[in-house]
Amino acid sequence: MISDDVFATVPTLTTERLRLEPLGPEHFEGSWAALQDEESMRLTGTQSTFTEDQIRTWLAGLGDRHDRADWAVIRLEDGTHIGEVVLNDLDGQNESMNLRIALSGDAARGRGYGTEAVRAVLDHGFDTVGLHRISLDVFSFNPAAQRVYEKCGFLVEGRQRHTMNWDGEWVDSILMGILATDPRGV
Template identity: 45%
Template sequence: MIDTTALAEKPVLAGDRIRLVPLSDRHATAFHATVQDLETRRLTGTHQDWSLAELRAWIAECGARTDRLDLAIEDRATGGYLGDLALNRIDPANAHGSFRIALAPSATGRGIGSEAIRLFLGHAFERVGLHRVQLEVFAYNDRARRAYERCGFVLEGRLREALHWDGEWHDVLVMAALRPQRTGAR
């Protein structure tokens, strides 16, 4: 049984180098710069152009949403924006949801994503009570796929030619992590 009220609570989750905090207007400018970055757009398959005003309006809604959880990734030492992640498309009857993450260009290649994913999954499994968290990653995004695997995600399938990017079709890989079984519990 999942606790859907846990989605209404917007936690602060602290790791060694990062902190996950409720996404807020103070992140809007850096978030906007990230979604405008061409490589970030390619890695996330983002076709939509967001104006800063549209992004601010969307962020303003996040805090009140009870059907999803959106958090910003901040540098623990400086408070600087490093990216964002979300848990959405929650299916309470089947205790699963979908996950996505996007890192600012300056945050890639340093293990920030893996640390953020582990913190977020811990919350999704322990506090929200999900059994399964799934994601989609583009077949050409090897770095993300390896990070997901390090965090417990397993490849489950392939959506052939599901993304059209830069004039070419690309496969989408479906991966999922399951709630760790408690050892010694009876």
């Protein structure tokens, strides 16, 4: 069983090209810019609009949330905030969580940053936190993200039909999961 306050302290994770640091108020500019990126909004299925005050309040409250981990994805080369990656929906009894990631801007997508960030979070979730299962869903119009998840070891577990209406068209969700005992890809 995993405690509901497992993320009382969210660690900084470092990879070859990225630093994943706890997301907070100091990341407002990057978070706000991501919410202005139409392609990022589409790929993540974000249909809501937010005010600056709502985002500032959300970021300020993350430090008090001990049942989830939100990281800003920072490119080491130039210190640019290129997205966020999150473990949320903790089910401590069943040692499972959900993963989501959003990279914003053309300079962030298609360069392997997503794969690098997801692998770091999987390693932390399984090897440090002690999770048994991490799951996610990805919209069917985002096959690039599905390939990233598969490279990291996620397996397709199912499909939910017509989970979102985007610009008048129904979109399916692909359900994916990985267990601590599964290979994590190459």
